[in-house]
Amino acid sequence: VTSPQPIEDLLHELAPQVLGALTRRNGRFDACEDAVQEALLAAAVQWPDQGIPENPRGWLITVAGRRLTDELRAETARRRREDTATSLAPLEDLRAPAADLDQPSDQDDTLTLLFLCCHPALSPASQIALTLRAVGGLTTIQIATAFLVPEATMAQRISRAKQSIRTAGAKFSLPPENERAERLRVVLHVLYLIFNEGYTATSGPNLQRTELTGEAIRLARDLRRLLPDDGEVAGLLALMLLTDARRPARSRPDGSLVPLAEQDRGRWHAESIREGVAIVTETLSRSRLGPYQLQAAIAAVHDEAARAEDTDWPQIVALYEMLARIAPNPMVTLNQAVAVAMVHGPQAGLDLLATLDADERMAGHHRLHAVRAHLQEMAGDVAAARASYRTAARGTTSLPEQRYLEGRAARLTGGSDSA
Amino acid sequence: MPVKYVVLIYSNQATWEALPGAERDRVLGIHNRMIKELTESGELLRVDGLAHPSSTKTVRIRDGATVVTDGPFGEAKEQLAGVWAVECDSIERAIEIGAPVAEYDTVEIRQLMDLSGLEM
Numbered sequence: 257v258t259s260p261q262p263i264e265d266l267l268h269e270l271a272p273q274v275l276g277a278l279t280r281r282n283g284r285f286d287a288c289e290d291a292v293q294e295a296l297l298a299a300a301v302q303w304p305d306q307g308i309p310e311n312p313r314g315w316l317i318t319v320a321g322r323r324l325t326d327e328l329r330a331e332t333a334r335r336r337r338e339d340t341a342t343s344l345a346p347l348e349d350l351r352a353p354a355a356d357l358d359q360p361s362d363q364d365d366t367l368t369l370l371f372l373c374c375h376p377a378l379s380p381a382s383q384i385a386l387t388l389r390a391v392g393g394l395t396t397i398q399i400a401t402a403f404l405v406p407e408a409t410m411a412q413r414i415s416r417a418k419q420s421i422r423t424a425g426a427k428f429s430l431p432p433e434n435e436r437a438e439r440l441r442v443v444l445h446v447l448y449l450i451f452n453e454g455y456t457a458t459s460g461p462n463l464q465r466t467e468l469t470g471e472a473i474r475l476a477r478d479l480r481r482l483l484p485d486d487g488e489v490a491g492l493l494a495l496m497l498l499t500d501a502r503r504p505a506r507s508r509p510d511g512s513l514v515p516l517a518e519q520d521r522g523r524w525h526a527e528s529i530r531e532g533v534a535i536v537t538e539t540l541s542r543s544r545l546g547p548y549q550l551q552a553a554i555a556a557v558h559d560e561a562a563r564a565e566d567t568d569w570p571q572i573v574a575l576y577e578m579l580a581r582i583a584p585n586p587m588v589t590l591n592q593a594v595a596v597a598m599v600h601g602p603q604a605g606l607d608l609l610a611t612l613d614a615d616e617r618m619a620g621h622h623r624l625h626a627v628r629a630h631l632q633e634m635a636g637d638v639a640a641a642r643a644s645y646r647t648a649a650r651g652t653t654s655l656p657e658q659r660y661l662e663g664r665a666a667r668l669t670g671g672s673d674s675a
Numbered sequence: 676m677p678v679k680y681v682v683l684i685y686s687n688q689a690t691w692e693a694l695p696g697a698e699r700d701r702v703l704g705i706h707n708r709m710i711k712e713l714t715e716s717g718e719l720l721r722v723d724g725l726a727h728p729s730s731t732k733t734v735r736i737r738d739g740a741t742v743v744t745d746g747p748f749g750e751a752k753e754q755l756a757g758v759w760a761v762e763c764d765s766i767e768r769a770i771e772i773g774a775p776v777a778e779y780d781t782v783e784i785r786q787l788m789d790l791s792g793l794e795m
Binding site for chain 1: 676677678679714715716717718719720721762764786787788789790791792793794795
């Protein structure tokens with residue numbers, strides 16, 4: 257009996273290769289994707305008992321090929337029943353995989369699959385679900401569990417996503433050169449969203465959810481292997497590693513949040529920090545600057561401070577200024593205000609925050625009130641801080657954030673909650 | 676990213692009972708069509724219809740004693756009759772989901788809290 261973890265890892269690794277090989281040959285991405293999913297499920301059941309086959313990739317291609325043939329035969333029969341007049345081309349038998357199917361392709365299919373699953377015709381939620389299944393090799397139930405929705409809902413989303421890809425006329429090939437940069441930006445954003453879903457999950461009962469960070473890091477590593485010269489791919493991987501490194505300290509066992517300044521830095525993951533810092537240092541020295549690289553650089557400055565009071569805030573301010581220049585965004589301004597306050601005092605931070613009041617994207621956003629509350633507290637304006645914490649607490653839809661914000665407000669009244 | 680909402684459907688029994696059969700069927704048809712549409716779009720998480728309000732038990736603990744009374748809490752004419760849990764891309768979409776069944780009923784849309792959070 258082989259232990260399940262190496263089998264699962266192997267299946268995740270082989271999933272995009274098998275799907276790529278099958279789709280390259282058959283062209284029907286939607287049908288191939290279903291067939292590969294069934295083959296993965298069959299392997300997950302059979303391999304732990306019977307052992308990993310000598311050629312696991314070939315095994316999966318053969319099983320998926322059989323499923324695909326069965327499905328396409330059934331489809332042809334259905335169509336024939338519906339319209340007997342239509343003459344159909346003879347169906348190619350995929351039962352025995354041809355030799356070329358059994359060889360990894362020169363150009364890695366994983367990249368093509370990532371572009372396809374992150375097709376701009378799909379909503380972010382669909383892009384995420386399809387990427388995790390088709391490229392990540394996760395099962396529908398694993399994805400559904402991670403996103404806290406019923407399996408049937410997730411299955412329907414995945415099927416709709418594939419339908420949208422078909423409707424959009426997308427082909428199993430790399431996007432044209434002139435679209436490549438924009439399409440890559442979407443792929444990076446999808447990986448970032450997957451990471452965030454896992455990272456923001458507090459240490460609750462749902463472990464599958466937190467495993468999304470590992471999945472996102474794995475996919476980002478894959479992407480970096482395929483595009484080693486892209487600075488933003490490296491930047492995103494570094495950002496994930498440097499953020500994930502703090503995960504053991506960011507929440508307590510009861511799920512409550514620990515702010516960065518109060519985290520036990522001894523619990524941070526030193527190896528991830530070392531790797532993230534090495535990647536961001538290397539890429540900043542040779543690539544064109546981008547938002548992920550800058551965010552990774554900021555995370556690196558935080559991670560390299562042994563104590564919160566050792567944080568190099570002037571360096572962080574400088575990095576946020578660059579980030580605000582190349583990728584202006586109210587969330588950037590929000591974080592920039594915190595850094596500015598640490599260097600130039602709370603009033604300077606509050607002044608910067610005031611520029612967001614007119615911004616429709618931020619109007620009434622709970623994080624704006626939360627940051628303002630912190631800066632007001634720093635400035636000694638207890639009454640204003642307490643009111644801002646309360647406003648922020650009403651605005652968030654996150655239970656741990658609400659609990660944290662209410663706690664801060666209560667602390668300012670000396671624990672007695674009179675207001 | 677999609678957000679989870681509940682669509683709470685409040686119904687006035689007297690209004691419903693006064694409706695002609697054909698009209699009631701038409702409105703129920705809209706319910707069924709919406710549920711089918713939401714199932715197919717992958718937005719529906721679950722759907723529940725509630726039994727008649729007369730079977731409701733209301734529970735309170737007062738002065739250490741558990742008090743159970745028959746019938747719903749409060750005297751409102753409109754009582755909760757159905758709950759849909761959906762996940763969709765915006766509050767605008769959630770309103771669009773709830774609106775078709777609000778002809779005779781009152782529909783309330785509430786966002787759900789989640790356990791995810793960002794340290795500040």
